[in-house]
Amino acid sequence: DVKVTQSSRYLVKRTGEKVFLECVQDMDHENMFWYRQDPGLGLRLIYFSYDVKMKEKGDIPEGYSVSREKKERFSLILESASTNQTSMYLCASTGTSGSIGTIYEQYFGPGTRLTVT
Amino acid sequence: QKEVEQNSGPLSVPEGAIASLNCTYSDRGSQSFFWYRQYSGKSPELIMSIYSNGDKEDGRFTAQLNKASQYVSLLIRDSQPSDSATYLCAVLIQGAQKLVFGQGTRLTINP
Numbered sequence: 001d002v003k004v005t006q007s008s009r010y011l012v013k014r015t016g017e018k019v020f021l022e023c024v025q026d027m028d029h030e031n032m033f034w035y036r037q038d039p040g041l042g043l044r045l046i047y048f049s050y051d052v053k054m055k056e057k058g059d060i061p062e063g064y065s066v067s068r069e070k071k072e073r074f075s076l077i078l079e080s081a082s083t084n085q086t087s088m089y090l091c092a093s094t095g096t097s098g099s100i101g102t103i104y105e106q107y108f109g110p111g112t113r114l115t116v117t
Numbered sequence: 118q119k120e121v122e123q124n125s126g127p128l129s130v131p132e133g134a135i136a137s138l139n140c141t142y143s144d145r146g147s148q149s150f151f152w153y154r155q156y157s158g159k160s161p162e163l164i165m166s167i168y169s170n171g172d173k174e175d176g177r178f179t180a181q182l183n184k185a186s187q188y189v190s191l192l193i194r195d196s197q198p199s200d201s202a203t204y205l206c207a208v209l210i211q212g213a214q215k216l217v218f219g220q221g222t223r224l225t226i227n228p
Contacts, residue, residue, distance in 0.1 A: 042220045090160055108160040
């Protein structure tokens with residue numbers, strides 16, 4: 001079974017703090033993703049990575065950065081947390097297969113509910 | 118036009134009936150399609166994937182794909198109250214390395 005774990009289920013931080021969210025997958029997947037999910041807005045992609053030390057901006061990268069130093073670990077960093085970053089943060093991973101690198105099933109971690117006060 | 122569209126619901130279905138969830142997508146070149154179930158406060162869980170036209174069955178779930186009509190659906194037979202959740206449709210856009218998700222359909226199964 002694919003397992004994606006996230007460092008915290010619930011997190012409360014103060015405005016201006018630097019926040020680190022960690023994600024680890026145990027299936028040797030190449031691709032990893034960070035989303036946030038808010039009521040009425042659905043899943044929104046923040047950043048993704050298709051290889052170690054590689055990163056691509058998603059739809060809403062502003063205010064966030066990422067780090068992928070090892071294949072199994074993908075970190076999301078809030079440089080200076082703000083109240084509008086209060087949200088559910090979801091990490092996901094997928095493998096690739098075939099000569100064209102087609103992504104198949106994407107698996108999610110349990111999520112981190114972050115509250116910024 | 119949104120890339121992946123779903124009726125947000127809520128969709129209410131009596132217990133034991135068939136629940137039908139629908140999804141349309143705009144990229145004609147899309148090849149991979151997925152259905153996720155998400156319970157309130159939890160993360161999305163992959164329940165079905167489909168890559169070829171036609172039906173794919175897994176237990177009480179059947180995914181149906183019609184690429185000509187750019188339409189994918191999920192049928193849940195013998196619906197149970199535990200099926201009450203939000204169902205997300207996801208599509209792999211051609212040439213991309215990321216999924217595009219619909220907004221989700223909230224399904225309620227009434228005992």
